[in-house]
């Protein structure tokens with residue numbers, strides 16, 4: 001299954017009974033290159049419920065990147081490191097050369113982010129061929145050196161966080177990797193509970209997280225396959241993590257973080273379509289500023305594709321614009337006063 005295709009509705013097994021999460025439980029917005037970038041971060045954080053975002057990865061190879069690369073990928077750095085709704089965004093670096101990662105982390109730290117995040121999970125072939133992303137999960141010792149070098153290079157008051165998968169081909173080195181990240185000096189660890197080989201195939205193995213939590217001293221945040229409030233409850237129960245990172249689930253249901261906070265509502269309130277539609281218009285405006293014309297219609301359709309999972313109106317809208325590639329014609333169709341019907 002491609003990551004862009006929402007998986008089938010998760011199993012309907014009853015949500016495990018868990019006590020309410022503490023007020024310090026965080027809900028983070030996941031980094032998703034090509035999907036959840038600046039325009040969608042703006043929109044999703046405006047809807048609410050999100051404590052912090054991580055940017056899509058910034059690839060570090062063998063050079064010190066100019067500031068403009070960081071601010072292009074994370075334009076929030078030009079506005080105090082936060083989205084307009086005031087939610088902090090941590091730039092995420094991806095690379096395997098400790099000194100180069102450190103140099104770039106030091107530079108991005110001067111641009112006023114609220115922290116720096118490191119990617120140890122990207123499954124992309126081109127990234128792994130160059131020793132970045134998930135491939136580091138085969139080399140915990142190198143992983144430790146990357147984290148330690150970045151930690152040394154970034155001022156002590158700025159958190160350095162990391163995101164890992166359970167492993168590359170299997171999870172045999174998961175404990176070593178988590179320990180390497182902790183001992184390297186990271187302040188927090190997000191675990192996407194799948195190996196690289198498992199790609200984005202459900203399920204996510206939340207049950208593998210408690211043993212990692214037992215090894216490390218830093219907070220652990222669970223990630224993977226949280227599409228509904230019931231999933232969030234089960235994930236908390238199985239992983240033992242109160243804080244969660246939400247990815248595709250938030251793209252499909254922009255009110256998911258609000259619903260998870262609301263908690264007890266059964267069924268929880270869906271953000272009504274009439275509130276989502278203006279956000280699609282804002283998204284289109286932001287995409288128009290930032291994305292090449294030929295890709296704009298595709299970006300809107302990509303979001304509608306996810307929204308179909310929760311909103312019949314999104315299905316209607318998607319069907320109406322599916323074959324339209326011109327962004328102006330697409331906008332005219334989508335925002336014509338009679339379409340889509342709203343209650």
Ligand SMILES: Cc1cc2nc3c(=O)[nH]c(=O)nc-3n(C[C@H](O)[C@H](O)[C@H](O)COP(=O)(O)O)c2cc1C
Pocket residue numbers: 003004030031032033034035055056057092119120121122163192200223224225226245246247248249
């Ligand atoms: C299109 C796409 C792009 C992604 N890009 C990144 C990335 O840049 N950095 C990263 O750490 N994870 C990336 N991920 C992984 C997500 O952050 C997340 O771990 C994964 O989607 C599982 O969470 P979910 O089931 O809630 O979506 C990406 C995932 C998708 C689907």
